Amino acid sequence: MIEGWAGNLRDKVKVDEKTGVVTFDVTAKDVAGNANAQLLYDLVNNKKVFEFFAGVGGDGKEAASLFVDGTGNFSRKSDSKQFEERGSLIGTKGREGQAQPAGDVFALIAWNLSFVVRQDSSDVPTPSSLAKAAVNAGKKQEVPFSALYVHEASENLAFDSMGKTTFDSADYGNAHFAAIEREALIRQQGNLRGGFAGGSLSLSRPITTKCKRNKR
Ligand SMILES: [Zn+2]
DSSP states (O other): HHHHHHGGGGGGEOTTTTOOOEEOOOOOHHHTHHHHHHHHHHHHHSSSEEEEEEOOOOOOHHHHHTTTOOSSGHHHHHHHHHHHHHHHEEOOOOBBTSSBBTTEEEEEEEEEEEEEEEEEEEEEEOHHHHHHHHHHHHHBOOOOHHHHHHHHHHHHHHHTTTOOBBBBBHHHHHHHHHHHHHHHHHTTTTSSSSSSSOOEEEEOOOOOOOOOOOOO
């Protein structure tokens, strides 16, 4: 996915197999005008740590281990349940009412790839006509995970650009709009198809058949 974001600059991307750290050896000039490569450039050159996790059903514990073991809804047990039952676990350091990434990670974006994410036919508020067109184009289509990571990564870059240490719901609204705009631009340039991650989404788990052993 990361190489896909780089497009024709993909040979400039390196992923360290042991640490997962991504480097993107390009200049600002190289990515100018390419919204998708620009996103990767912005992430790699940001001083804060953005961590991506992709798992499937059963990986909830591993996803939860990347977060602070808080209380109540933010215990790792709850986090794990959220990943298994609701399909994602996303946290920003300092964001109110959200799980907090552990260690020095600023933004942790974990998706459960066992889910199917669809954009429904509802309208959502949008910051521009470009975004409105993207919402309309993606209705009733399956949303690719690449778009979901684009959206969440963009949202967290927007949080960071606010230069604050805590984020409330108004900050979230602004970050969400910034993410919608970036995703719409990437889509306009032909690098994303299907449902729009900034639209109204419904997540469902495919039916799994469980082996019932020792049942008499
Ligand atoms: Zn959002």
